[in-house]
Amino acid sequence: MELDFKAIGKRIKIARIKQNLTQETVADKIGVTPQHVSNIETGNSSVSLTTLVAISNLLKVSADELLCDTILIAKPVFEREANELFSDCSEYEVRILVDVLKATKDSIRTVKLFETKIN
Template identity: 65%
Template sequence: MEIDYKAIGQRIKIARIKKGMTQEVVSYIVDVTPAHMSNIETGKTKVSLSTLIAIANALSVSVDALLCDNVLNVKVIFEIEAKELFSDCDEYEIRLLVDILKSAKKAIRKDRKVRNMFEM
């Protein structure tokens, strides 16, 4: 399995923005140059394990959350992400999102069923 460094970088960037931190601040905490931090976020450079752990600690997120696009068993991570997505919604928004998700789930399963029929 190939590691998707762009996806890791994107998740780092999202977590950083959610925390209201700049690349410069995170790079200072993690002890890397701002240019290196930028390259990590864009996936132009491979982030080392020690740097990834330092970034996760600086952003108060789990390494799992940063790696979830590269890990096979990530259902729990996405469930947590969905819970966070719903946390600031009012009742109307939750009902609407649930209806949309039900429709999307039905369409995805129908599409998968059709694709499987043609793969036989």
């Protein structure tokens, strides 16, 4: 299994922005160069476990949140993201999003069932 460094980097960038921190500040606090932080965020560089833990602690996010696009057991992270997504929606927006999610779920399950039958 390969790690999706672009997805990890994107999540690090989002968490950094939510904390109102610059790449330079993150780099200074964890002892790497700002260029390395930039390369991590763009997925152009892999991130070591030591650096990932340092970033996670600094940004006050779990490593699970940063790795959830790569690990198999990540449902709680995605459920929390869904709740955050709905938190600022009007009732109308929630209804539309739920309808879209239901249709998407039905489509995924139908295609999966069809693929199972032909394989």
